[in-house]
Amino acid sequence: MTNNVSPNPAALAGPLSGLRVLELADEKGQFCGKLMGDLGADVIKIEPRGGQNTRSVGPFYKDIPHQDRSLSFWHYNTSKRGITLNLESTEGRELFRRLTATADIVLETFPPGYLPALGLGYKDLASGNPGLIVCSLTPFGQTGPWRDYLTCDLAHLAAGGQMASSGYDADDVADAPPIAPGGGNAWHIGSHYAYMGIMAALFYRDASGEGQYIDASVHEACALTTEGAIAIYLSTGEVVQRHTGRHASPDNSVKIQLPTQDGGWVNVTRSGSALNPARLRRLAEWMDEHGLAQDLLDEKYQDLATVQADARHTTDVLANFFANMPQEDLWTGGQERDFPWGAIRTMDEIMGDPHLEDRGFFVEVEHPELGQSFTYPGAAAIYNGSPWAISRRAPLIGEHNEEIFCGELALSKGELTLLAESGVI
């Protein structure tokens, strides 16, 4: 039997089903909310009147800006329902309190002190709901000298140490600055850890019945996420140097991002698969099929010490082979020969990857408002007993106001109208 058949997702509920999350989050926490939603929680996104500011971040659908057309907002807000609520109004606060009585988790990213000042701090909210878990995800946490500092993705990647590790060898790009990698990853890193903290709190609640308050810091999360840089400093007092496309290190290591004939690059990470005579022979035979093995089939390479001593020479010969072969053939050919290589792919190459298709990674998500479906990135992990699956596209502004305020909190349509007219929703 095989354990690899993923069950029909429609037949099963996600691992977090039955949990309700209220999300009051901007760019810092919306990804955490998405993860909980995709994993089955009932996530209600509570936006300020007029919509969350993350709706005005591009790119936009067909490059026409509109708050319901931000692809960034689409990406980060799947599997959520959305309502609007003005927490600075008395009625808004009251409605929020009624909603928190139905919630398991509140995730918020306001500046420290904002919710408590409105009478909506953890203690206020938990008094009627002792199992409630409140997670505040903020740039620096609720305390400390930088608590109120203003940030952005770039600022976090600077302070967190990502930039100090990323950049170029001087012989590739002279005078290059430290580089902050793109994609908005300071927020991803913060959201991952917030997610972990929330899960730990949930697990504890299952045992104890008690909720708790989580004070999560994007800065600390980033400062943790530079792999060996801190350990190298603690061990040797050395600060790493930036290198093109490979680990920052105290030394001038061998280049591993090799250009290919068709203008691409392949990363030939060595660590963990260090060359030995047998592996080098396997490589050399392949190169020889293309007449590019140079001296690598020489008998002297049947000796481990020689192989190790000649690493730079081998890399030069390899680089020449790469310069004469297309990117796709190189990385897959390497993998078929048990070398853990990877091409530098762009979205152009990732689309249609048959392996990703096998895993059901490309997911069609319906946008009924546009009468169309679009392909979204799906699950990074296949949960064989409870699927990770996008349940719906991001909400339009206030899309579920009626469903939640009237359907759940039993307001009448008339009351809903009054709330809208008086600036509450």
Added chain:
Amino acid sequence: MSLPRPLEGIRVVDFTWVRAGPWAARWLGTFGAEVIKVEWPENLDILRMNRFTVPTGVEPGPNSTGQFADTNANKRGITLNVRTPKGLEVIKKLIAVSDVVIENFSSRIMQRFGLGYDVLKQIKPDIVYISMAGFGQTGRHHNYGTMGPAAQALSGLTFLSGLPGVPPAGWGWSYLDDTGGMYGAMCALTALRHRNATGKGQHVDLSQMITGITLTGSAFLDKTVNGRQARREGYPPGNRTTWPGAPVTNNYRGPTVAPHNGYRTKGGGYNDWCVIACFSNQEWKNLVKLMGSPSWADDSRFDTLNGRLEHQEEIDRGIESWTKTLEKYELADKCQADGVRAMPVQSSEDRVEHDPQLRDRGMYTEMDHPMLGRWKFQNAPFKLSGSPPEMHRPPPMIGQHNREVMEELLGLSHHELEDGYKDGTFWPEEMPMYPYVEEALK
């Protein structure tokens, strides 16, 4: 610390190695799970050999690397050859009394051991099994191996990083090992939560490489929805949001604004840089005032976002002539005091020694390590009011807890333990034993 830990009572069989897997299990340990790392000295975890992190004056060896230490804190460790019938029997005993099995081997190793999910769930029906193969265990290329940098390249993350017109700079560390580790922990916690709710365990088949694709942000939808060409003029735009002169397309980091860049600061050292970003006209005005309203900056062309985007080169040159007169922390503090987003580029040394925020929040906990002495470990980036995570145990020396685990937990007799050392179950027959291993046998 008298507060309870959230995962108290959970036992984890940790087959992980290198960085991604061990980092996942480390967090489960930090939450109070009892994590038992299973190793075999002939297939040594390469982090135990990381040459850059053996402190001077410390004898090199598998218990002497700082990188292994921080990555494997809060665990106990055993050595067990699960490729022998006897070793397999012992590991099954351990799995029978455990809640989670986690591993990051290549995709078919566990099945080769005779420990695929079908077997695991016979031993322990509600087991949570987390596998972390680079491409996952499902799909035609499941057998492809990955280390962080290759996974980053394949996922599209590497391409997002760098200056236009030159090769990608990529990520100067294994971002997808750190992140793979976070996902390993997230998957385990999520599946445990599901087990609490339903009584059911499951296999979670995680792929380190695929994790990265979603982390390219809206790059994916910009392709599938808008058909945007990935290779395009001015992309990636370095630390800017868009490259001057190139058509404006989003760079998937946030809104398109200027200035938004890294600037050299006083001292001119390798990491003497500070980033500054103005997200609104007001923030730009604040910056101009802070710089002392120099004549170059007091220019109506820069009053609007469009103008600032168009003239980024000029603006960046002007800003840098000012930032070079100030030390990076001083500069960031001044900016922040006047409502301008700025942060220093911090090296590892800066974070450990100079970052007042990390110091105030207690980012590092010291514990005694048998080889490294008093050693700093990185804490969780969040505080839980009721059941806080905690660094409570230095990493295991290889095979350190064999006796505790075999005799106290699994009920093997001392005689059986000794036999296992002789027949190659608990230690390779040809390999000399460390003094602490022999000591533990007495």
